[in-house]
Amino acid sequence: MLIHGAGGHAKVVVSILSACGERVTGVFDDNRIGLWQPGAHVIRPYTPDFKGSEKLIIAIGNNQDRKRIADSVCHAFGKAIHPAAIVDNTVVIGEGTVIVHGAIVQAGSCIGDHVIVNTGAIVDHDCLISDFVHIASAATLCGSVRVGECTLVGAGSVVAPGIAIGKECVIGAGAVVVRDVPDYAKVVGNPARVII
C-alpha cells in the first residue's frame, strides 16, 4: 500500500496497515522530502507512475487537503481498518477510508470515500457519512445521523439521534449537537451553537 502524507495521521495509518499485515511500499508528500522514521521510508513528491498498480491511502487529517489530493492523483485507493475496530458486517465503507483503533461502526451505517473514523469514535446504527468527513477521536454519533461532505466532527463531541449536519461544517471538540447544523457552520458548546 502507498500512502500520501507523512504527518501525525500518516503514522496512525502505518500502524493500522502494520496491524493488518500490510506493508507500506511508498510514501508521498510534496512538502516533506527525505527520510521518514516509521519504517525509514523515503518520502517523495507524488508521481502517478511510481508503483502505479498499487493502491493509495491519503493519510492526511485535514479534510479539504484530502479532497484536493484525491481529485488530483491517478492511483486506485485502498482502505485501512484496524483489527481492533468493530465494524458491523452490514456497513458499507468507501475507498480511501480509514477506521482507527477502537472505533465502532454499527449496523446499517454507510461511510463514504476518504473518511476518517478516528480512535475510539462511535458511529451508531443507520448513520450516513459523506465523503472526506473526519469523525475525530472519541466522538459519538447516535443512530441515523447524517454528516455532509468535508465536515469535521470534533473530538469527544456527541451528536443526538437523527441530526443532519451539513457540508464543510466544524463541530467543536466536546460539543453536544441537538439541532441540525447548516452547511459551512462552526458550532461549539452544550447545547452546540453556531459561532460563525
Ligand SMILES: CC(=O)SCCNC(=O)CCNC(=O)[C@H](O)C(C)(C)COP(=O)(O)OP(=O)(O)OC[C@H]1O[C@@H](n2cnc3c(N)ncnc32)[C@H](O)[C@@H]1OP(=O)(O)O
Ligand atoms: C487525533 C486528533 O487529533 S483528532 C482532532 C480533531 N480536531 C478537533 O477535535 C478540533 C476541533 N476544533 C475546535 O474545537 C476549535 O476550538 C474550533 C474549530 C471549534 C474553534 O476554533 P477557532 O475558529 O479558532 O475559534 P477560537 O479558538 O477563536 O474560539 C472562538 C470562541 O469559541 C470558543 N471555543 C472554541 N472551541 C470551543 C470548543 N470546542 N468548545 C467550546 N467553546 C469553544 C472559544 O473559547 C472562543 O470563545 P470566546 O469568543 O468567548 O473567547
